Amino acid sequence: MSTVDIDIPPQAGAPRGSMKAETRGRRLRLGDPIFRGLATASGLFLAVAMVGLGVVLVIDSWPAITGLGTKMLTTVAWSPSTGEYGALAALVGTFLSTLVAMVIAVPLALVIALLLVELVHPKVSRVVGTVIEMLASIPSIVFGMVGIFTIVPFMQDHLVPWVLSTPLGKVPGIAPGPNYAGGGVSIFTAGVVLAFMVLPFITAVSRDVMKMVPQVTKEAGYGLGSTTWEVMRKISLRYANSGIVGAIFIGFGRALGETMAVAFLIGSVFTSLPHSVFDPGTSIASLIALNFSEATDKLQISALIELGLILFILTILFQVAAQAWLRRVQRVTGGRA
Amino acid sequence: MVDTKVDEPTQIQDGEATVVPPRLAVAENRRGSGEDFAALADEITVRDLDFFYGKAQALFGNTIDFKKNRVTAVIGPSGCGKSTHLRALNRIFNLYRDQRASGEILFEGSNILSKDTDLLELRRRIGMIFQKPSPFPMSVFDNVAYGLRQHYRLNRSELAMRVEHALKRSAIWDEVKHKLNEPGNALSGGQQQRLCIARAIAAEPDVLLMDEPCSAIDPVATAKIEELILELKDKYTIVLVTHNMQQAARVSDYTAFFFQGRIVEFGSTTDIFSCPTEKQTEEYITGRFG
Amino acid sequence: MSAVAESPRPSQLAPMRRRSVVGRKAVDLVVKVLSWIGALFGIAVMGFVLYEVIIRGLKAWNVAFFTQPTPLDPMSTSGGMANAILGTIIITAGAAAIAIPIGFMAGVYLAEFGRNGRVATSIRMVSNVVMGVPSIIVGVFAFAILVKPLQHYSGFAGSVALAFLMLPVMARTTEDILNLVPNELRESGLAMGAPRWRVTLRVVCKAARGGLITGATLAVVRVAGETAPLLFTALSSFYWITGLFGPGGYFGGPVANITKAMYDMANSPYPHMQALAWGGALFIMVFILGLNILVRLLFQRGKEW
Numbered sequence: 001m002s003t004v005d006i007d008i009p010p011q012a013g014a015p016r017g018s019m020k021a022e023t024r025g026r027r028l029r030l031g032d033p034i035f036r037g038l039a040t041a042s043g044l045f046l047a048v049a050m051v052g053l054g055v056v057l058v059i060d061s062w063p064a065i066t067g068l069g070t071k072m073l074t075t076v077a078w079s080p081s082t083g084e085y086g087a088l089a090a091l092v093g094t095f096l097s098t099l100v101a102m103v104i105a106v107p108l109a110l111v112i113a114l115l116l117v118e119l120v121h122p123k124v125s126r127v128v129g130t131v132i133e134m135l136a137s138i139p140s141i142v143f144g145m146v147g148i149f150t151i152v153p154f155m156q157d158h159l160v161p162w163v164l165s166t167p168l169g170k171v172p173g174i175a176p177g178p179n180y181a182g183g184g185v186s187i188f189t190a191g192v193v194l195a196f197m198v199l200p201f202i203t204a205v206s207r208d209v210m211k212m213v214p215q216v217t218k219e220a221g222y223g224l225g226s227t228t229w230e231v232m233r234k235i236s237l238r239y240a241n242s243g244i245v246g247a248i249f250i251g252f253g254r255a256l257g258e259t260m261a262v263a264f265l266i267g268s269v270f271t272s273l274p275h276s277v278f279d280p281g282t283s284i285a286s287l288i289a290l291n292f293s294e295a296t297d298k299l300q301i302s303a304l305i306e307l308g309l310i311l312f313i314l315t316i317l318f319q320v321a322a323q324a325w326l327r328r329v330q331r332v333t334g335g336r337a
Numbered sequence: 338m339v340d341t342k343v344d345e346p347t348q349i350q351d352g353e354a355t356v357v358p359p360r361l362a363v364a365e366n367r368r369g370s371g372e373d374f375a376a377l378a379d380e381i382t383v384r385d386l387d388f389f390y391g392k393a394q395a396l397f398g399n400t401i402d403f404k405k406n407r408v409t410a411v412i413g414p415s416g417c418g419k420s421t422h423l424r425a426l427n428r429i430f431n432l433y434r435d436q437r438a439s440g441e442i443l444f445e446g447s448n449i450l451s452k453d454t455d456l457l458e459l460r461r462r463i464g465m466i467f468q469k470p471s472p473f474p475m476s477v478f479d480n481v482a483y484g485l486r487q488h489y490r491l492n493r494s495e496l497a498m499r500v501e502h503a504l505k506r507s508a509i510w511d512e513v514k515h516k517l518n519e520p521g522n523a524l525s526g527g528q529q530q531r532l533c534i535a536r537a538i539a540a541e542p543d544v545l546l547m548d549e550p551c552s553a554i555d556p557v558a559t560a561k562i563e564e565l566i567l568e569l570k571d572k573y574t575i576v577l578v579t580h581n582m583q584q585a586a587r588v589s590d591y592t593a594f595f596f597q598g599r600i601v602e603f604g605s606t607t608d609i610f611s612c613p614t615e616k617q618t619e620e621y622i623t624g625r626f627g
Numbered sequence: 628m629s630a631v632a633e634s635p636r637p638s639q640l641a642p643m644r645r646r647s648v649v650g651r652k653a654v655d656l657v658v659k660v661l662s663w664i665g666a667l668f669g670i671a672v673m674g675f676v677l678y679e680v681i682i683r684g685l686k687a688w689n690v691a692f693f694t695q696p697t698p699l700d701p702m703s704t705s706g707g708m709a710n711a712i713l714g715t716i717i718i719t720a721g722a723a724a725i726a727i728p729i730g731f732m733a734g735v736y737l738a739e740f741g742r743n744g745r746v747a748t749s750i751r752m753v754s755n756v757v758m759g760v761p762s763i764i765v766g767v768f769a770f771a772i773l774v775k776p777l778q779h780y781s782g783f784a785g786s787v788a789l790a791f792l793m794l795p796v797m798a799r800t801t802e803d804i805l806n807l808v809p810n811e812l813r814e815s816g817l818a819m820g821a822p823r824w825r826v827t828l829r830v831v832c833k834a835a836r837g838g839l840i841t842g843a844t845l846a847v848v849r850v851a852g853e854t855a856p857l858l859f860t861a862l863s864s865f866y867w868i869t870g871l872f873g874p875g876g877y878f879g880g881p882v883a884n885i886t887k888a889m890y891d892m893a894n895s896p897y898p899h900m901q902a903l904a905w906g907g908a909l910f911i912m913v914f915i916l917g918l919n920i921l922v923r924l925l926f927q928r929g930k931e932w
Contacts, residue, residue, distance in 0.1 A: 046754055
């Protein structure tokens with residue numbers, strides 16, 4: 001490193017110059033510890049605040065945890081008048097809507113990623129990729145509004161009646177239950193909209209990991225007479241599958257906690273279990289959103305905070321699992337490649 | 338230990354001032370010298386091949402015959418178009434939309450550059466080995482079985498037999514027979530490259546295109562691959578791109594010297610290395626540039 | 628090398644039955660068509676959402692929308708979103724004022740001081756995890772630490788909730804961007820005898836400023852359209868914010884904001900209310916997509932840095 005040309009040559013400056021440098025030096029010696037201290041404090045603040053979030057949730061949900069026990073997870077009830085709270089319906093609704101979302105989003109994300117990586121000109125790929133990514137910046141509530149005003153009528157008038165008229169409509173889980181409300185406002189509709197909310201994320205990660213497949217490996221596949229699809233399925237996806245699994249995990253975790261769009265679309269039936277994906281239901285997040293500001297009963301508030309805690313733990317489990325998986329995968333592939 | 342057969346006359350004699358005779362010796366059992374080139378069966382015939390990267394032309398009127406069961410080396414300084422030429426022969430360049438070739442490449446009597454060429458079948462019949470070993474992210478067995486499963490309907494035992502056969506032909510069976518279920522990229526670099534050769538020959542190609550197959554591996558492994566090339570030419574036609582002139586001299590029957598996208602000289606390896614007719618060829622093989 | 632001699636002779640190997648190329652090509656074509664359909668479908672959804680929001684939103688945009696507060700009477704056909712727009716700007720600005728400095732300094736700590744130490748690693752891990760935590764939980768948290776003890780909703784509580792969402796994003800982007808600054812730049816600064824803080828702020832951050840501005844803007848954009856954290860923190864109001872303190876002030880009471888107003892209005896059966904909600908949706912979208920695109924255009928390099 002050559003810094004000679006900019007460094008002040010030692011003992012070359014006039015006395016005035018060197019004194020100036022010295023006083024500046026003394027002032028700055030204080031500057032460094034302060035700066036470092038501020039930075040460290042900010043970093044620690046971040047960590048403490050995040051941990052504090054968990055602690056506060058536990059403290060505030062303690063009355064519900066002790067008062068309701070396992071009933072919270074195993075019963076279906078939401079009645080401030082009797083003081084009975086059980087969120088089983090919300091748990092079921094959360095998982096069902098997320099599942100619907102992933103079933104739609106994952107294959108869609110994979111084929112889009114294939115297009116972006118293998119099939120189109122890089123310029124086209126960048127434009128298409130950016131448009132898909134922009135889906136992620138649409139606020140949840142806007143998705144909810146578009147959903148309630150346009151997708152719900154479509155589901156109710158066209159898609160759901162058609163599906164129910166086919167033999168598929170008799171299959172348990174699809175055949176409507178007692179709460180069936182036309183199919184427009186339903187777990188399925190919420191899942192469809194959720195799918196588009198997690199699609200950009202899964203697409204972006206899939207595209208990035210597929211881009212990391214070495215070109216020579218793909219060429220070797222084509223060189224053996226493979227089609228584009230064969231190279232993707234047998235080679236690229238094998239290379240990238242771990243990254244994509246990680247992305248799916250994280251996408252799942254995100255879909256679990258989506259609030260506003262789901263609150264609009266899922267139907268807010270939290271006193272009975274859904275029999276079918278076309279039944280209305282509720283999710284943990286939308287149950288909190290809909291009841292929190294009206295809740296006056298202390299136990300109900302605590303129960304709602306406990307629901308927040310449950311959601312928090314669920315998403316953390318998904319996050320940690322995804323990250324541990326990705327790290328492990330990085331180690332394995334990094335070690336080999 | 339790399340080339341015991343040919344290292345004898347490599348010292349430079351400074352006899353004449355103007356013409357320094359090239360000193361790279363060619364192995365004696367070379368078929369190139371003395372046989373009637375025109376009478377040999379053609380495998381691939383290239384006529385007036387031009388190649389473009391976008392607007393930049395990289396190959397100019399390449400015309401060359403690759404003969405059946407012969408090893409043809411393609412040599413030249415880097416950037417001379419030798420890899421480009423090779424990549425035209427199985428149309429792998431078609432993966433990139435700004436690359437295109439014109440002219441004729443005749444394989445089995447039809448021009449493979451024409452639109453209705455079946456690329457999948459073409460690439461099965463003309464296998465390719467790359468500069469960097471490129472095992473697929475799967476087991477050794479599955480690597481070799483890849484092309485077999487893709488192009489043929491085989492039952493389990495047929496598949497296993499074919500895989501074994503290909504690995505044996507690639508002189509790697511003894512090293513991997515207990516590691517068939519281990520990932521292909523767990524092998525050493527040289528083994529990986531022979532695995533790739535096994536993978537290519539398993540699909541029963543007629544031609545093997547080798548794009549500097551030894552540039553990323555150590556000398557011992559290089560020696561093994563060179564030996565393998567000599568064994569494989571009984572059954573396959575081999576086009577070997579190399580920047581290593583000694584390697585060309587050691588394994589090839591015919592040699593083409595490329596310079597700036599043109600084939601400057603083509604002839605039997607013995608002739609090219611002992612009495613090149615072009616000044617550029619001579620300068621290159623005597624190491625004055627390149 | 629006697630491998631060839633041992634190997635089965637070609638004649639011993641039965642000829643292989645070929646697999647049809649037609650079938651393989653057909654599958655390939657189907658997948659390619661599907662991926663085009665998928666991508667076009669994704670684009671169509673984006674276009675459809677934009678179209679719906681623009682068409683329906685523009686109908687609501689008039690002078691009143693930007694000058695009048697939200698109507699008290701749901702049946703009325705007057706009123707606008709002006710108080711909610713102002714409230715959202717204040718709440719978001721408050722969140723940015725909290726999260727950007729702290730997040731930036733935390734990022735500096737991770738990139739310049741903490742590096743691979745145990746503390747930095749755990750901070751990184753915690754913030755990665757929290758980045759995936761649903762925003763409604765952050766709302767619950769802000770409710771628990773601010774609204775419940777103080778017995779009243781406030782715009783500030785909303786800001787805190789949003790700031791909480793921004794913090795880890797801000798810290799991690801800052802760190803990522805600073806890490807891209809070549810070490811030589813730091814070393815040459817330090818070698819000149821400049822103190823660490825000066826090198827970091829004047830040299831490193833200056834080199835990375837495009838990326839830092841992009842990161843901060845995207846962090847703001849990320850929370851600007853959030854609704855869930857505001858549901859029970861800032862709540863909503865029909866009135867203008869009156870100042871800092873007191874029941875109508877930023878710290879003292881509920882503050883009107885676009886997203887919560889949209890939520891209430893979209894759920895109401897009255898067409899004018901719904902129209903106002905769409906107007907709000909358009910406003911939020913213009914703000915978010917506009918900033919997004921602006922930042923991408925201004926600092927194209929920001930992505931690499």
